[in-house]
Amino acid sequence: MQRKLTLPRKNRHTSPRRSQIAPFLHTHCVDCHSGDEPEGGVRFDKYSDSANVQTDYELWEKAVRLINDRQMPPVDEEQPTAGAVIAITAAIAAELKTFDCSAAKHPGRVTRRRLNKAEYNNTIRDLFGLDLKLADDFPADDVGNGFDNIGDVLSIPPVLLEKYLTAGEAIAEAIFNDEKAKERILVHRALNDEQRVEVARRNVREFAAKAFRRPITGDEEERLFAIMRFAWEQDSSEEEIFKTVISAVLSNPHFLFRVERDPPADDEDGVRALDGFEIASRLSYFLWSSMPDEQLFDLARSGELTNPEVITAQARRMLTDPRSRALVDNFAGQWLQLRDISRLQPDRDKFPSFDDELRAAMRRETELFFENMIREDRNVLEFLNADFTFVNERLAKHYGIEDITGAEFQRVALAAGRRGVLTHAGILMLTSNPTRTSPVKRGKWILDNILAEPPPPPPANVPELSEDGETLGSLREQMEQHRENPACAVCHTKMDAIGFGLENFDAIGAWRDRDGRFDINAGGALPGGRKFNGAADLMQILAEEKKAEFCRCLASKMLTYALGRGLSSYDRCALNEVVTALEAGAYRFGSLVAAIVTSDPFTKREVRPQE
């Protein structure tokens, strides 16, 4: 069955993009996606004169994703060439850029999410001053969209609820074994017997409000008091009464979940601005992976925390607080995958110098770099081209930097040939195989995590590289043979060029001039023809020519983490604003954070009709 997609003549040449989209749709899509009963309810024949991005935004986003993923057209249909896939993706993306952000505001909706393990530990630490780390024994939090704080993915299996109850009891016990912690909870003291009940009630009310991160309602107070009265009727001691009520609060959904109110059902646009307490929690869990502190609570109570200037000032204050270390552990640890360094095992025969001390130093180096970025509010492009880093004796030896002694880390100038975090040993190691470097892995990792230009998956049945170097020559020569296949070349040209620029670093990130019997050639050219020679050169080019892509990538990763949900079509608008603010803010880290915490998705909550 053949259907013709005819475009009105007047529109045929109005847009160079459209002239690419229509023929692709015609060849690969409309056979199934047209007419009265289109496949999947998706019709492309209706887009004869415009892509209608304003109304059909989500459909086009989905189309791009499926085509790029090679899920469409289906495998049993004629497949577009890799070049055609890239071209159509770019053409639709260009069309999507014409979306008018002023027309519709969609801040989106975060699935009510529970605290993850890090958040639970930190919250208990800040609530009681007890660093018990009980969540270390909870089941692992699943990862979605690259992070382990994504509401939709965080589930509560029965074993976890059981652990919450046990942990709640253990914490209540620990509080009464620690005078300081006890005083934090039993703040007020009764002067005589008549006051006892009222004072106990007040202590519990204030504690529950802190734990629920908002004032508690009169009804909640009554019900908490009922638990206390019940315990008293059972002949419980005062201590047991308090322990019971503390575990009731710590295993309560209002403590374990980040609860935000939805807009009322009859709300016109289904969008609600978050109140001060909700914003306080958004800020504190984003920047500290923990509960708000007194200052945030005060500003929430006074109503000031809904003011964007106050929010910004608070975010800047919070970044200078030691608790922002959580952003390094949890955001950087996952964005740059530093957490993975501890599970990698390079081949012992090929890399006999590798040991746990070096492994720990690798991870610490990049963490310190990130900490310093926050503390000194530095230019985020330094992730790409910084000429300094942090080393201790062990790592300095690994880098060939002389005269550094001791286990303490210190700031040093990077050796020639290294620039930015992509030349940190840890990242070079986690993008390698255990036995050798993988320029493809390194290139793909950078496209995925630094430039947000993930290449489409490889076509099926591509032969593996031969492990036998004798017949095929150097790794680079083998890869070049591989690239002679045009289906591979279109993506590999970019991935490999970047990856080969890093070939002077072996699989544990040490400098090398030779790989086996072959000299290293770390030169190359990026698509578009810009030539480079070696990693330092390449990093400088990325920082200059790819800074827009990098900023967008970093902003989208951080926005995902800050919101606890994957970004959707409409978040593109907020993302544009964040990137613009970052550029206007001289690329300072703090201006990125400020733009995120004042964005619509961060300060509002939406219910969309289909939900």
Place this chain on the structure above:
Amino acid sequence: MTWNQIPVSRRDALRGLGVALTLPWLESLAPTVARANSAIATPPRRMAFIFVPNGVHLPNWTPKSEGFGFQLPYILDPLANVQEELLVLSGLTHDKGRANGDGPGDHARSASVFLTGAQPRKTDGSNIRSGISVDQAAAQRIGSLTKFPSLELGCEPGRSAGGCDSGYSCAYSSNISWAGESSPMGKETNPRAVFERLFSVSGGQTTDKHAARRQALKRSVLDFISEDAKRLQDKLGVNDNRKLEEYLTGVREVERRIELAESESTGIKAVDYEVPAGTPREYAGHIRLQRT
């Protein structure tokens, strides 16, 4: 089953945690109710599933001949003394583990389809969906016969950063057990935590006055938190409600266990097995301890 003839040492008991849930010492965990109802003290039969994520070398796994009296291939050799009780099934390829139009992601699909037989929805973070797994279907039907309806154990917690496989959330590759189509079960990887969970004697005899009071207090806490969860549920959207439903399922499970403990006329037997120290650094040792 011939487990009853195997002499059980403390070591074996620990080793048995993962696989051999039919070992007789676990009878102490079966409720008296179940035993009292049958004339012969037969512990409920357990089932176990073990997933080997990287697969096995099939030529050394699949017997060369069909039917009784087959020659055990190399990998299955350790099972020689139970060969009479052993069936090796082949030809069980999961069609829903194939791409079926979803593109790459075989690693994520292989784990999520193993016990669910369902095509996982390709999504990285929102609206994850697989299907209920066979172990959970059984647990929901007959799990009330044992102290725990099911145990989920593993040797690796799953990835804690980055992507897992080609646009599939790590929930698909880290979990084989699903209580519902969107509710992966999570798993315990620390042998000490597993041990404490299995053998902690909480509650117990209602004749003890203090214990009775503690149980009553615990119930008041459970009533309080489930009341709050239900109130929240009324106000929330679909995905939010699912989270609260998971929460409430957990509460009900704990309530059931308290009832079980209270109905035990003799209480749960004290055990003096050696408590594992934690997660062994060496992988083989970890597998031996968890025996998953």
